[in-house]
Amino acid sequence: MSGAIDLNDIKRRMDGAITAFKNDIASLRTGRASANVLDPVMVEAYGSRVPLNQVANVTVPEPRMLGVSVWDKSMVNAVDRGIREANLGLNPIIDGQNLRIPLPELNEERRKSLVKVAHDYAEKAKVAIRHVRRDGMDALKKAEKDGSMSQDDSRVQSDKVQKMTDETISDVDRLLAEKEKEIMQV
Incomplete structure (x- = not known):
């Protein structure tokens, strides 16, 4: 099967969004010094x-x-x-x-605002992941349209891209939940 899109490149770009997200939330202060x-x-x-x-x-x-x-x-x-x-x-x-x-003790209000910031970071990461997904899907449609890929191959590839997207977004959600728990822990 001739792949019109590089799934490894899409995976690499999605992983890049996860790495950026991890760096963003690592800078959020929790109860412990970091x-x-x-x-x-x-x-x-x-x-x-x-x-x-x-x-x-x-x-x-x-x-x-x-x-x-x-x-x-x-x-x-x-x-x-x-x-x-x-x-x-x-x-x-x-x-x-x-x-x-x-490091001052975190009060409830400060913890909640840190959680809000973490959610903003997560949303930014999800938007980046969706952009990568859209680029991949556009490339598949183009390949199918210009005849370099069959409709079946295109569907198989787009399912892989969607699965990758879902997994990466659930990684963001999991990391966010861990960070939120860490921030709210007194």
Whole structure:
């Protein structure tokens, strides 16, 4: 059977949407400290904005504390400012060339807003997956129309694409449910 579409490419693109979703929800803060919380932080360094991980090392010394070791002493205040401006609700304490960041207890309202953000991320991932599905289906219709694929082959392939889509979307739902449980856990 001559495949007009590359199912492996479709699978790769859907997996890419899952990976992006995992990265998005990893940055959401739960009750436990995670170095990923600071992933969105950008720091003004040497005339440009760079990710925090390019100027410092993030550690988790305690369950409710983050440690940031800034490599260049002159960058400590810029890192402090970057963390405060990232709107993560964190207040770093400067300690020489290091910053200690106590994580405040999450209240019910904050947990619910984090769950809402997780749902937004999930929706974004599902839209990306559906776009990949649509691209695959369009390619199949075109192949069938220009005669490079029989109607039966096209139907078999489109069933595979649909199955892949359903599985990938259920992966997103499963990951979202796990994250939601993790966020709401007191």
